[in-house]
Amino acid sequence: xxxxxxxxxxxxxxxxxxxxxxxxxxxxxxxxxxxxxxxxxxxxxxxxxxxxxxxxxxxxxxxxxxxxxxxxxxxxxxxxxxxxxxxxxxxxxxxxxxxxxxxxxxxxxxxxxxxxxxxxxxxx
Numbered sequence: 707x708x709x710x711x712x713x714x715x716x717x718x719x720x721x722x723x724x725x726x727x728x729x730x731x732x733x734x735x736x737x738x739x740x741x742x743x744x745x746x747x748x749x750x751x752x753x754x755x756x757x758x759x760x761x762x763x764x765x766x767x768x769x770x771x772x773x774x775x776x777x778x779x780x781x782x783x784x785x786x787x788x789x790x791x792x793x794x795x796x797x798x799x800x801x802x803x804x805x806x807x808x809x810x811x812x813x814x815x816x817x818x819x820x821x822x823x824x825x826x827x828x829x830x
Contacts, residue, residue, distance in 0.1 A: 708732045708802050708819040715798060715824030718790055722828070726785040728800030728821055736778040739806035741817060742785045744796035744826075754798070755785060756811035763808045768794075790828045797823040 709731040718724055728740070739758035745751040755774040756763045762774055773786040783800060801817035810816050 708735075708738065710800050710802060710819055710821035712798065712800050712821045712824040715826045717827040717829065719830055720791055720828055722790050723786070723788045724790065724826060726787065726798055726800075726824060726826070728783045728785075730781045730783070730802065732781070735781040738802040738804055739808075739811070740774075740776060740783040741801045741803065741806075741811055742774060742783075742798060743801060743814060744794075744798045745823075746796040749796075751799070751814055752796075753812035753814075756806070756808060757783065758806055758808055758811070760808050763811050765812070787826070790826075792828050795826060795828050797825050799823045 711729045714726040741756040742754040743751050744754050753765050757774045771789045776783040800821045802819040803817045806816055
């Protein structure tokens with residue numbers, strides 16, 4: 707069982723930056739691939755980024771602006787978000803997958819555990 711807790715959300719002006727964190731419980735964190743998704747009001751959950759032993763993978767909408775990273779010693783995965791846009795406004799969720807092909811990392815049903823989400827609002 708893995709529990710995930712996101713933090714770092716908030717309100718920021720367009721062009722600003724935020725760093726989200728996702729702290730995981732359990733001693734096998736390094737065994738899991740991790741992903742970030744987001745969901746805006748009235749929209750479906752959308753893939754943002756993923757990281758596994760094979761590397762990293764980003765959606766086209768955030769590529770070049772967001773960076774996913776992890777610190778296995780701290781059981782934490784991060785999402786550094788730069789050059790934020792109003793369309794980045796959403797609840798951001800982290801997720802853990804015991805077995806994940808990066809080519810399928812955009813599919814929510816590939817993940818086994820989810821956090822409760824943290825709100826990111828980009829507005830002037």
